[in-house]
Amino acid sequence: xxxxxxxxxxxxxxxxxxxxxxxxxxxxxxxxxxxxxxxxxxxxxxxxxxxxxxxxxxxxxxxxxxxxxxxxxxxxxxxxxxxxxxxxxxxxxxxxxxxxxxxxxxxxxxxxxxxxxxxxxxxxxxxxxxxxxxxxxxxxxxxxxxxxxxxxxxxxxxxxxxxxxxxxxxxxxxxxxxxxxxxxxxxxxxxxxxxxxxxxxxxxxxxxxxxxxxxxxxxxxxxxxxxxxxxxxxxxxxxxxxxxxxxxxxxxxxxxxxxxxxxxxxxxxxxxxxxxx
Amino acid sequence: xxxxxxxxxxxxxxxxxxxxxxxxxxxxxxxxxxxxxxxxxxxxxxxxxxxxxxxxxxxxxxxxxxxxxxxxxxxxxxxxxxxxxxxxxxxxxxxxxxxxxxxxxxxxxxxxxxxxxxxxxxxxxxxxxxxxxxxxxxxxxxxxxxxxxxxxxxxxxxxxxxxxxxxxxxxxxxxxxxxxxxxxxxxxxxxxxxxxxxxxxxxxxxxxxxxxxxxxxxxxxxxxxxxxxxxxxxxxxxxxxxxxxxxxxxxxxxxxxxxxxxxxxxxxxxxxxxxxx
Numbered sequence: 001x002x003x004x005x006x007x008x009x010x011x012x013x014x015x016x017x018x019x020x021x022x023x024x025x026x027x028x029x030x031x032x033x034x035x036x037x038x039x040x041x042x043x044x045x046x047x048x049x050x051x052x053x054x055x056x057x058x059x060x061x062x063x064x065x066x067x068x069x070x071x072x073x074x075x076x077x078x079x080x081x082x083x084x085x086x087x088x089x090x091x092x093x094x095x096x097x098x099x100x101x102x103x104x105x106x107x108x109x110x111x112x113x114x115x116x117x118x119x120x121x122x123x124x125x126x127x128x129x130x131x132x133x134x135x136x137x138x139x140x141x142x143x144x145x146x147x148x149x150x151x152x153x154x155x156x157x158x159x160x161x162x163x164x165x166x167x168x169x170x171x172x173x174x175x176x177x178x179x180x181x182x183x184x185x186x187x188x189x190x191x192x193x194x195x196x197x198x199x200x201x202x203x204x205x206x207x208x209x210x211x212x213x214x215x216x217x218x219x220x221x222x223x224x225x226x227x228x229x230x231x232x233x234x235x236x237x238x239x240x241x242x243x244x245x246x247x248x249x250x251x252x253x254x255x256x257x258x259x260x261x262x263x264x265x266x267x268x269x270x271x272x273x274x275x276x277x
Numbered sequence: 278x279x280x281x282x283x284x285x286x287x288x289x290x291x292x293x294x295x296x297x298x299x300x301x302x303x304x305x306x307x308x309x310x311x312x313x314x315x316x317x318x319x320x321x322x323x324x325x326x327x328x329x330x331x332x333x334x335x336x337x338x339x340x341x342x343x344x345x346x347x348x349x350x351x352x353x354x355x356x357x358x359x360x361x362x363x364x365x366x367x368x369x370x371x372x373x374x375x376x377x378x379x380x381x382x383x384x385x386x387x388x389x390x391x392x393x394x395x396x397x398x399x400x401x402x403x404x405x406x407x408x409x410x411x412x413x414x415x416x417x418x419x420x421x422x423x424x425x426x427x428x429x430x431x432x433x434x435x436x437x438x439x440x441x442x443x444x445x446x447x448x449x450x451x452x453x454x455x456x457x458x459x460x461x462x463x464x465x466x467x468x469x470x471x472x473x474x475x476x477x478x479x480x481x482x483x484x485x486x487x488x489x490x491x492x493x494x495x496x497x498x499x500x501x502x503x504x505x506x507x508x509x510x511x512x513x514x515x516x517x518x519x520x521x522x523x524x525x526x527x528x529x530x531x532x533x534x535x536x537x538x539x540x541x542x543x544x545x546x547x548x549x550x551x552x553x554x
Contacts, residue, residue, distance in 0.1 A: 046447070121398075121423055121425075124421075124422065124423065125422040125423070125447075125448055125449075125450075125451045125452075126450075126451040126454075127420050127422075127451040127452065127454065127455045128451075130420055130455075131420075131454075131455050134418050138415075138416055138418065139415055141411050141415065142419070143404050143407055143408075144401075144421055145401065145402040145404075146398055146401065146402070146423045148398075170323070170402075171402055172402075173402075173403075174402045174403040174404040174405075175402075175404065177403075177404065177408075178404045178407075178408050
């Protein structure tokens with residue numbers, strides 16, 4: 001029997017998934033979350049699929065046994081590509097991934113049927129978004145671009161400014177030329193850059209933030225299954241108990257300062273909990 | 278009046294375009310070529326379009342005035358994306374680019390309508406191949422992957438071996454999963470890696486080498502226009518006079534040794550000719 005007052009577990013290889021946590025707070029303000037950033041094994045992108053799957057299973061087991069979660073969000077594109085289908089079969093509780101809600105939304109809102117996808121090299125080369133987009137609709141034109149430097153800029157706390165704009169032009173000018181009217185931000189780090197991305201792409205291009213689509217999906221699924229939290233009177237409180245990482249030495253102070261402002265979580269702090277020992 | 282016995286001019290930012298020179302030798306063995314590698318401005322990828330256009334115009338002017346070329350090949354994907362349309366308008370002689378012949382061929386040979394494109398980050402993000410593929414045929418599914426390390430492996434003379442195979446898997450496994458049946462090698466460095474690429478993709482996948490398609494196009498266009506060389510009795514001879522670079526210090530000895538073997542040009546050597554001073 002699932003505890004409907006249990007938290008929602010979010011997992012990522014690091015801090016990128018915090019943009020997903022923010023949307024969960026926005027769309028499900030009564031719910032509690034527990035966040036696990038597997039910084040010990042960061043980044044997941046270059047690892048073998050089998051390794052990523054093992055890490056994900058370890059974290060979900062920890063979430064279920066120790067934290068009594070009622071649902072899990074894979075707040076990480078690599079973990080979603082590598083493990084979502086497998087863990088959805090393995091566990092009884094609802095488990096959500098980054099990709100399909102975003103591609104459904106993109107298909108709904110495109111008018112000219114030209115959709116852009118940006119992500120890390122690993123996510124773009126996995127073809128996960130492209131495949132999901134084209135699965136049902138062969139009339140779409142999908143254009144993708146790998147934007148590796150965006151992750152480093154975000155991790156260094158650089159969300160705006162000339163350097164970010166220069167990289168944005170370098171990566172996105174080709175997508176502007178082909179006139180995509182929707183751009184999917186296929187990396188959980190990228191929402192920090194939305195102001196610059198929107199400026200460079202132009203106002204006529206709709207940005208799809210998969211974290212938002214995922215949060216909507218979590219809300220509607222938990223509603224359908226009558227799994228939303230009963231006690232609605234308390235606003236979500238942030239504490240270090242909820243934000244866990246496997247290696248705290250890999251969280252940069254610079255990111256923590258900029259990131260906590262951006263996320264609207266002024267008291268954001270992490271606690272180390274290595275479940276892999 | 279164009280001199281039909283003039284050479285064909287090939288330009289690139291470096292040594293990648295030598296794979297194009299090889300196919301020109303194969304398909305037009307009676308013709309003479311002059312190759313210009315603009316190593317002073319290498320790599321073209323990260324530069325502004327306006328800069329690349331200026332370099333290309335400088336080189337074509339030099340080809341026409343000093344070398345009396347009868348045709349020019351932009352043996353470089355970046356130069357093709359940046360300048361082909363503009364120089365085709367500006368000059369009377371035939372000028373060929375890397376992209377359209379390759380995408381025509383890919384469309385002809387695909388059976389499942391799933392086409393992969395690999396290239397540098399710059400070429401992939403420019404969307405040039407993807408746009409050319411989808412221009413006429415909206416039923417195609419195009420999947421692209423940026424493979425930046427391939428260029429460095431080739432420039433270090435590493436064409437085969439475990440390291441190359443590991444990178445090939447990292448970059449290509451996503452394209453294998455979506456079952457592309459045609460793979461376009463959208464970078465002039467990549468033909469050096471064909472044995473590994475074919476092994477990793479599997480024999481059922483057809484590799485399209487744009488250099489081959491371009492050489493066929495050059496042959497048929499020059500035939501149509503009755504511009505093929507009249508004197509057919511002499512085999513092409515290689516000399517340092519034909520292979521020019523703007524900065525010879527940037528040609529690695531290691532590449533020259535492996536590259537000249539691969540290209541079947543045992544006496545390959547470069548002469549420095551800086552036309553930009």
